[in-house]
Amino acid sequence: MIKLAIVGVGKIVRDQHLPSIHNTQLFEVTATASRNAQLDDVPGYADIESMLAGQETIDAVALCMPPQYRFEAACAAIDHGCHVLLEKPPGATLNEVNHLIKRAAAKGVSLYATWHSRHAPAVAHCKQLLSKSNITSAELTWIEDVRKWHPGQAWIWQAGGLGVFDPGINGLSILSEVLSDDLLITESKLETPSNKQTPIAAHLNILATSGFNVDTKMDWRVPAGAENTECWQMSFETDQGKVALVEGGSVCLINDQIVFQDKDASRYVEYEAIYREFADLIKTNKSSVDLVPLQLVADSFMLGNVTLTEPFEV
Amino acid sequence: MIKLAIVGVGKIVRDQHLPSIHNTQLFEVTATASRNAQLDDVPGYADIESMLAGQETIDAVALCMPPQYRFEAACAAIDHGCHVLLEKPPGATLNEVNHLIKRAAAKGVSLYATWHSRHAPAVAHCKQLLSKSNITSAELTWIEDVRKWHPGQAWIWQAGGLGVFDPGINGLSILSEVLSDDLLITESKLETPSNKQTPIAAHLNILATSGFNVDTKMDWRVPAGAENTECWQMSFETDQGKVALVEGGSVCLINDQIVFQDKDASRYVEYEAIYREFADLIKTNKSSVDLVPLQLVADSFMLGNVTLTEPFEV
Numbered sequence: 001m002i003k004l005a006i007v008g009v010g011k012i013v014r015d016q017h018l019p020s021i022h023n024t025q026l027f028e029v030t031a032t033a034s035r036n037a038q039l040d041d042v043p044g045y046a047d048i049e050s051m052l053a054g055q056e057t058i059d060a061v062a063l064c065m066p067p068q069y070r071f072e073a074a075c076a077a078i079d080h081g082c083h084v085l086l087e088k089p090p091g092a093t094l095n096e097v098n099h100l101i102k103r104a105a106a107k108g109v110s111l112y113a114t115w116h117s118r119h120a121p122a123v124a125h126c127k128q129l130l131s132k133s134n135i136t137s138a139e140l141t142w143i144e145d146v147r148k149w150h151p152g153q154a155w156i157w158q159a160g161g162l163g164v165f166d167p168g169i170n171g172l173s174i175l176s177e178v179l180s181d182d183l184l185i186t187e188s189k190l191e192t193p194s195n196k197q198t199p200i201a202a203h204l205n206i207l208a209t210s211g212f213n214v215d216t217k218m219d220w221r222v223p224a225g226a227e228n229t230e231c232w233q234m235s236f237e238t239d240q241g242k243v244a245l246v247e248g249g250s251v252c253l254i255n256d257q258i259v260f261q262d263k264d265a266s267r268y269v270e271y272e273a274i275y276r277e278f279a280d281l282i283k284t285n286k287s288s289v290d291l292v293p294l295q296l297v298a299d300s301f302m303l304g305n306v307t308l309t310e311p312f313e314v
Numbered sequence: 315m316i317k318l319a320i321v322g323v324g325k326i327v328r329d330q331h332l333p334s335i336h337n338t339q340l341f342e343v344t345a346t347a348s349r350n351a352q353l354d355d356v357p358g359y360a361d362i363e364s365m366l367a368g369q370e371t372i373d374a375v376a377l378c379m380p381p382q383y384r385f386e387a388a389c390a391a392i393d394h395g396c397h398v399l400l401e402k403p404p405g406a407t408l409n410e411v412n413h414l415i416k417r418a419a420a421k422g423v424s425l426y427a428t429w430h431s432r433h434a435p436a437v438a439h440c441k442q443l444l445s446k447s448n449i450t451s452a453e454l455t456w457i458e459d460v461r462k463w464h465p466g467q468a469w470i471w472q473a474g475g476l477g478v479f480d481p482g483i484n485g486l487s488i489l490s491e492v493l494s495d496d497l498l499i500t501e502s503k504l505e506t507p508s509n510k511q512t513p514i515a516a517h518l519n520i521l522a523t524s525g526f527n528v529d530t531k532m533d534w535r536v537p538a539g540a541e542n543t544e545c546w547q548m549s550f551e552t553d554q555g556k557v558a559l560v561e562g563g564s565v566c567l568i569n570d571q572i573v574f575q576d577k578d579a580s581r582y583v584e585y586e587a588i589y590r591e592f593a594d595l596i597k598t599n600k601s602s603v604d605l606v607p608l609q610l611v612a613d614s615f616m617l618g619n620v621t622l623t624e625p626f627e628v
Contacts, residue, residue: 071498096498099496159617197620298408298609302408303473
């Protein structure tokens, strides 16, 4: 059993990380660090420094706090000789993650930048379908009600919190997984509320280098009573018909007929896969850091044409 | 002599590329492609496609158009089997440059992302001084009058044109050259005129991973009559005194005393160095693409807290 400490005990840790870790039977949670929360029956510390000093053995650390606070904790964990798992996005900037790659390599520990949505049940099936198709155009639509899904998360509205790209990067992580193309942002329109620092909506054009465009829309604004407009999906017009991946990667369709839906899948399928891969990386002394989704987001900001919109009250 | 074609015949090509190319005696300019301009005595084409089709032999291409138009031309040149030199910045997005790296490698041609300011006369001297110093803090200041230096350049104000980062990235390219640290953007305040798409000013905090901060200011606004406030400089507080690199990397000082100033330097020293390196890369079948300066800019946008300021008339 790998002795694992968790830093940043929030909703995603309780909902996903803990049951998934338990199911894998590969890790034992031996400590936590979090400003405001702790777990029953596990030593809890206020910060990672006191946790690393106070615990005799921590093999690995899962960093689940907001991205703006992840870099310093990752440095502390690496320098202590711990393997490090980064929740998505792996950091607030590209250069900090590039530094972590070098720092982990120099220390000989495994660094794992996770993209949980890539492990959704139907992603691999969709990827295989697309590998045998010629794609002519595509759409990616990621629309959710920020008030429903991100209550109390002030950090998503602060610089570095990525705004609507916080969920949207999950779509980009799937898109870059199912396509063998390189993906390039060629147009980016961002809408940012005048009282916030991060966008509430994004409309991108993404060029796939085999020669088709992915019309990409992300939006956090869902009018009251319009909950059925929420969606987390992408679709591809191909010579085999219209291939779609909906419900965040859970269901794959061809011409609106379901062709893959894993009804037996555990609700923890994504995070179980992540922790199994983390254990493999540790065992084989490897790291896995794919920066493409975060680069797409950085490029969207750099190329972004920002429109300030009316103040948004959460 | 390497047969070189130039795409995008503007001010920088006439002022720097052509005399520098001539001085190296390593290249022969055999064609140009440009929408509105051409050179005497050299076949001129309206676009790169007709140039590549119309000329029998082009060994290498220098791409000097605005970054928003560079990617397609680079793909065409690489696919034609030409070595490619990219003016700075190497592209409008990170992922497009990453794609060019792969595409050039697959075709077996050299790709060279240039950073001309790194070849300024005093940069190497400053780098050596700093390598023997302990730095405690630093400042980077890049202030110039946009109306004076960028007349008629509409593209710098359009999405992808980078705004004040177009000159500022020169400072970042020097900073990342003279320091052995990794550099991380930890704070970014951007000011964007309400009638423009790119920032007119940026105030960054950059963390150097050995543990000091670089207070970084870029500004394109110089009040009439205040031309003496223009500057392109950086300074470092060290245990050896205050090391400064001023005039865009031309002069190095310690405690305000000049310690290096290459009075004999040709005004073409930066671009001559670039073309000599390009010839070396071609000869040794290598590429050189350092994305760090562009990543710092992308991170500044992604982490940016944008303030819309009053409309700016050029």
